[in-house]
Amino acid sequence: AGSGAQAEPSGEKPQGQENDATSATAPACDETKDAEELPGYEQADHLKGQGKDKFARGEVSEAVTCWLQALESLPPPASGPRGLPGMLGLLPQPEEPQAPKEDHRILELRVALLLNLALAHSKLKKFRQAVGFCEEALLDEPESVKALYRKADALGELCDWQVAEEAAAKLEATGAEGAKLAAQKREEWKRRQRQADGKQKKMWSAALEKKAQAKEPPVKVADAKSxxxxxxxxxxxxxxxxxxxxxxxxxxxxxxxxxxxxxxxxxxxxxxxxxxxxxxxxxxxxxxxxxxxxxxxxxxxxxxxxxxxxxxxxxxxxxxxxxxxxxxxxxxxxxxxxxxxxxxxxxxxxxxxxxxxxxxxxxxxxxxxxxxxxxxxxxxxxxxxxxxxxxxxxxxxxxxxxxxxxxxxxxxxxxxxxxxxxxxxxxxxxxxxxxxxxxxxxxxxxxxxxxxxxxxxxxxxxxxxxxxxxxxxxxxxxxxxxxxxxxxxxxxxxxxxxxxxxxxxxxxxxxxxxxxxxxxxxxxxxxxxxLPLPPGKSQSQEEEKFAEMRDKQWQAFCKHLQSQGRQVATAQSSEEEKRRQTMEWYQYIGGSMPAH
Incomplete structure (x- = not known):
């Protein structure tokens, strides 16, 4: 997608960029393991190779299937902002044990797969999904030239110029190579922006020509203050x-x-x-x-x-x-x-x-x-x-x-x-x-x-x-x-x-x-x-019934916290603990107001 340099998953190095499979950098673990000892690594690497061969033959959708299966074969990312606990603000507290450090080979393979998926989705004209895979790769490798470049390229294809420029600025900050690629993208975007308005109107006209020809009935505008x-x-x-x-x-x-x-x-x-x-x-x-x-x-x-x-x-x-x-x-x-x-x-x-x-x-x-x-x-x-x-x-x-x-x-x-x-x-x-x-x-x-x-x-x-x-x-x-x-x-x-x-x-x-x-x-x-009233019930009766039900749920929730050795949050508790217990409460009662 776009006219800038694109990296093929086969291993070519576009304008000095590293191969997808080795671009991620992470400190080696204290204890090294053979590749076959890493959970899911061997299968994921095999599927990655199959996807590369399919992509080279032009079978892009089939390659995507292989790479998605490869991602599923790898263990989930280590504890952090990516998993569901991190999304809900439920990360371990400092006194709690931290998850073991992830093997750098798992991380590198995951980044390579995500970059391949970003490229493939751009080829399929699914640019929004391509951006998502780039963002996922950037969680593991924030300064990846390849991820930043492909993200900027996909955003440019979406004509999302403001966000694309933000990605280009981050790409430029990575060094000389990133600055060169960012400059190329900006020049391309300037040319496209000058032509965008006319092309888009022609496209919309063609897509909606049938509707445009249909004469719509006149709209009767009533007095807004009637x-x-x-x-x-x-x-x-x-x-x-x-x-x-x-x-x-x-x-x-x-x-x-x-x-x-x-x-x-x-x-x-x-x-x-x-x-x-x-x-x-x-x-x-x-x-x-x-x-x-x-x-x-x-x-x-x-x-x-x-x-x-x-x-x-x-x-x-x-x-x-x-x-x-x-x-x-x-x-x-x-x-x-x-x-x-x-x-x-x-x-x-x-x-x-x-x-x-x-x-x-x-x-x-x-x-x-x-x-x-x-x-x-x-x-x-x-x-x-x-x-x-x-x-x-x-x-x-x-x-x-x-x-x-x-x-x-x-x-x-x-x-x-x-x-x-x-x-x-x-x-x-x-x-x-x-x-x-x-x-x-x-x-x-x-x-x-x-x-x-x-x-x-x-x-x-x-x-x-x-x-x-x-x-x-x-x-x-x-x-x-x-x-x-x-x-x-x-x-x-x-x-x-x-x-x-x-x-x-x-x-x-x-x-x-x-x-x-x-x-x-x-x-x-x-x-x-x-509150909605059942037949034959008064408002006060329903409010009392509702309050009694909620009170029982609250008492049960307090016991649930105590069973975990935790106290109910107060005004003096940390904001994180308040948010955590608020979310737990919603989950505890089923996430919504109960039906009557």
């Missing part, structure tokens, strides 16, 4: 959903795959994620649940606008949009356009960074038989996206818009206006918006039963209902992604402004301190959170 819509969407009719179990959704779940999350938890993309993000379901699974809940009519092609806010996690996590194809059989193909509306800075020349304002080429991110899921990316406001793609009507009119944990108010002065603008455009066009948000918020180190509902999320929906009178809004939350929707003082000011409480130029409010107060002044009462 009294009927305000009454339809304002509280108390607009009720906040209580935490629910995804198993109750109107789709068929695969228990082992969807709720044990083995693939998700052990994937490459989680390594850089924040602690609470690691407990999240994949965005593709969340989208599948949301779309199935909306009961979409049969569609041959589905376009989804996935709106983000400068959050790189959705691009690092292991997307598998084939999940959506499996859960929504009425959808033949799906095209997901990530629209990153988060505020960005400017470069030294005063211009926003690449690829701002550019629609990046689509890449395949899932397949079920002949049905394909593809995704592309645009960085800029929603209006900029609509203007950039105005000649592609099939792309700018989605079947649904998925707001993926976008803070409504944001942090900058213009954030709220940008979000309101996007929601207004979607509402006027009659597009359903699915807004995802955090549900349960737990106090670290506090009593685990003391859940609190994110009230700012309720306030956000109430504000939107008044400001835009949205026609369709699917508000829902899930209890495994703990992220507040709105944060900071800017949110309070923006909420007051849209409600007409805050006058022009005013920076503070003498009598109103929160958006909740502003809503009350407008006569809007937020619906309180209530």
């Amino acid at each position: 009294k009927a819509e305000i009454l339809a969407w304002s509280p108390p009719k607009l009720e906040m959903m209580s935490p629910f179990d995804l198993r109750k959704k109107t789709i068929v779940w695969e228990e082992e795959e969807d709720f044990n999350d083995k693939i998700w938890k052990e994937s490459l993309g989680r390594k850089e994620a924040a602690f609470f993000q690691k407990q999240a379901l994949p965005l593709s699974l969340v989208a599948a649940a949301a779309l199935a809940d909306l009961e979409l009519t049969a569609l041959s092609e589905l376009v989804v606008h996935c709106i983000l806010d400068g959050n790189v996690a959705p691009f690092a996590e292991p997307h598998d949009w084939s999940i959506l194809l499996k859960r929504c059989p009425e959808v033949r193909n799906v095209l997901v356009v990530y629209i990153d509306i988060g505020a960005v800075g400017v470069d030294k020349d005063g211009q926003p960074p690449q690829p701002y304002g550019t629609l990046l080429r689509p890449t395949e991110e899932g397949r079920v038989g002949e049905r394909v899921a593809r995704s592309a990316r645009f960085m800029g406001t929603y209006d900029e996206f609509l203007a950039h793609c105005k000649d592609l009507p099939g792309l700018v009119r989605p079947g649904v818009a998925l707001w993926a944990d976008v803070p409504l108010y944001g942090f900058n002065d213009d954030d709220f206006a940008i979000r309101l603008q996007a929601i207004s455009r979607l509402s006027a066009a009659g597009i359903t918006s699915v807004i995802t948000m955090g549900g349960e918020v737990q106090e670290p180190g506090g009593f685990p039963l003391a859940y609190k509902l994110d009230e700012q999320a309720k306030q956000s929906i109430a504000v939107l209902s008044i400001a835009t009178g949205m026609k369709k809004l699917a508000t829902w939350q899930w209890n495994r992604f703990v992220v507040p929707l709105d944060r900071g003082p800017q949110g309070i000011l923006a909420g007051h402004a849209v409600l007409g409480v805050l006058g022009p130029g005013m920076k503070s409010l003498p009598n109103l301190q929160t958006v909740k107060d502003a809503l009350k002044k407008r006569g809007v009462a937020l619906t309180p959170f209530k």
